[in-house]
Every structure is written in C-alpha cells, then in structure tokens.
Amino acid sequence: MKIRIALYGALREADAGGHVELEVPPGSSIAELRELLAAYLAVHAPAIPAGLVRRSAFASAEEILHNHRAVPEGIELAVLPPVSGG
Amino acid sequence: MDGLHVAVVERRVATLDVAAALDFVGDPRFGGIASFIGRVRDHNVGRAVTGISYDLFEPLALRVFRAIGERAQAEVGAPLKLWIAHAKGRLAIGDLAVVIAAGTPHRDEAFRACRLAIEAVKHEAPIWKQEHYVDGDSAWSEGCSLCEEQREAERHEHAGHAHGH
Incomplete structure (x- = not known):
C-alpha cells in the first residue's frame, strides 16, 4: 500500500513539496515504516543526517504512533523530528 | 476542560495578544494570574540571529x-x-513566540500551572524552530525527541553521564 508522509522541521529539507510517498507492505509496523523512510532518505536526500529519522516520531493528526503500532491505511501520516517550540 | 483557550497564530495574520490572554484567565474567584511570554531574541549560542521561522x-x-x-x-x-x-x-526580533497565562485562586497554583504548561509546550508539542543568522545562513534547532524509545535511550545516556561526573 502507498503511504503519504508529511515532513516537518529539518525533515522538510528532504523534499521541496513537503511530503514523501512510500510503498509499504500491508501489516507493517511503524518501526518498519521508520526503516523504509530512513532507507528512502539515504538515497533521495543524502544531506539529511542518518540519525534524524531514528530520533523522529510518526503521528496522525490525532496522536503519536509508537514503534509497535500498525501503519494505518488510507490516512496521511506525519514524521516529526525532535521538537523545539517556545 | 472549560476555561481553556488554545491557538496557533500565523504571524502574517496577527501577533499574539497578551491583553486578551490576561482578560481570558481573569475571574472573580481568582486572585492570582501568572503568565509566561516567550519573545524572539537576537542571539543564540554566540551567533547573531535576525529572525525565526516556526513550523x-x-x-x-x-x-x-x-x-x-x-x-x-x-x-x-x-x-x-x-x-x-x-x-x-516568520518572526522578527522581539516578536512574541508563545504566550501562556494561568488564572487560579492563589499565586502558587497559578505559577505551577504556568510552569507546567510552558515546559510541556516546549518538550511535547510538534513545533520546530528555524533560526536565521546575519550571514544569511539558517539552521533548525536541535530539540527534544517525541519518539518514546528514543526518549528512553537518551534518558539512560544522560543518567550515565551524570553518574560519570
């Protein structure tokens, strides 16, 4: 299945349009999605530090999705690098 | 919760409104109001800053x-x-970045609520700061990880350092 992921903060530098689309096997976990995104960025956005995806969280508009969660179908996700508000 | 106002304000549209915040948390029952106002400063870690973009x-x-x-x-x-x-x-030097106001019956509760709220906003809300420097360069700030496993790993790392000293 195709998963669309919106990019924020330093990860915006990875794509001028502000999102990436990944082909993800059905039933994948967020931990597996994290590996797929890290591999994708290593090829398509080598300027992004390799550790940044490891330190980032995945989320829907409602909540943070931790590593053990299944990748939800049919909704856009967001990948959130370490936060620095205030 | 009643008596809660939350907002994200696009700088091009408006500035944050401190008077409105103090007015909102006022109440005949309340004798204490504490507020925290975060503004954009002109330097960070030894570099001259000309502005900040918040994502x-x-x-x-x-x-x-x-x-x-x-x-x-x-x-x-x-x-x-x-x-x-x-x-x-995009914010300029001196622009308001964040406004927290807490109204309660007494000052101790107001200070505690205000402190809890600003610390949680800084560490938990999906907000990113990009600093712009005099030389035209820009950089995203380091920040706190929202990833549970990563937070745990970093906590152990910090604990290790603390014991090391």
Whole structure:
C-alpha cells in the first residue's frame, strides 16, 4: 500500500513539496515504516543526517504512533523530528 | 476542560495578544494570574540571529495543547483558566513566540500551572524552530525527541553521564 508522509522541521529539507510517498507492505509496523523512510532518505536526500529519522516520531493528526503500532491505511501520516517550540 | 483557550497564530495574520490572554484567565474567584511570554531574541549560542521561522503540525499541536490543559487542571487541583497560544511563520526580533497565562485562586497554583504548561509546550508539542543568522545562513534547532524509545535511550545516556561526573 502507498503511504503519504508529511515532513516537518529539518525533515522538510528532504523534499521541496513537503511530503514523501512510500510503498509499504500491508501489516507493517511503524518501526518498519521508520526503516523504509530512513532507507528512502539515504538515497533521495543524502544531506539529511542518518540519525534524524531514528530520533523522529510518526503521528496522525490525532496522536503519536509508537514503534509497535500498525501503519494505518488510507490516512496521511506525519514524521516529526525532535521538537523545539517556545 | 472549560476555561481553556488554545491557538496557533500565523504571524502574517496577527501577533499574539497578551491583553486578551490576561482578560481570558481573569475571574472573580481568582486572585492570582501568572503568565509566561516567550519573545524572539537576537542571539543564540554566540551567533547573531535576525529572525525565526516556526513550523507546526497544527492539528496535533492543538490536541497536545488541550491535553496539557487537562494535565495542568489535574495537577493544580484548584479552579483554573489557562491560555496557550503559539506563533507560526516568520518572526522578527522581539516578536512574541508563545504566550501562556494561568488564572487560579492563589499565586502558587497559578505559577505551577504556568510552569507546567510552558515546559510541556516546549518538550511535547510538534513545533520546530528555524533560526536565521546575519550571514544569511539558517539552521533548525536541535530539540527534544517525541519518539518514546528514543526518549528512553537518551534518558539512560544522560543518567550515565551524570553518574560519570
């Protein structure tokens, strides 16, 4: 299945349009999605530090999705690098 | 929670409104109001800063602000009105980045609610700061990881350092 992921903060530098689309096997976990995104960025956005995806969280508009969660179908996700508000 | 106002304000549209915040948390029952105002300063870690851009994942940021309000309410254990507003977009030196205001019957509760809210906004809300420097360069700030496993790993790392010294 195709998963669309919106990019924020330093990860915006990875794509001028502000999102990436990944082909993800059905039933994948967020931990597996994290590996797929890290591999994708290593090829398509080598300027992004390799550790940044490891330190980032995945989320829907409602909540943070931790590593053990299944990748939800049919909704856009967001990948959130370490936060620095205030 | 009643008496909670949360907002993300695009800088091009408006500035954060401190008077409105203080007005909102005022109440005949309340003798104490504490506020925190974060402004854009002209330097960071020895570099001259000309401005800041804030990026937010807005729907989740507003949910996190509301959850922070609920937690502050539970924590202070007293009647509370709380205002949490954060700016978005390109800000100049001196612009308001964040405004927190807490109204409660007494000062201790107001200070505690205000402190809890600003610390939680800084560490938990999906907000990113990009600094712009005099030389034209820009950089995203380091920040706190929202990834549970990573937070845990970093906590152990810090604990290790603490023991090491």
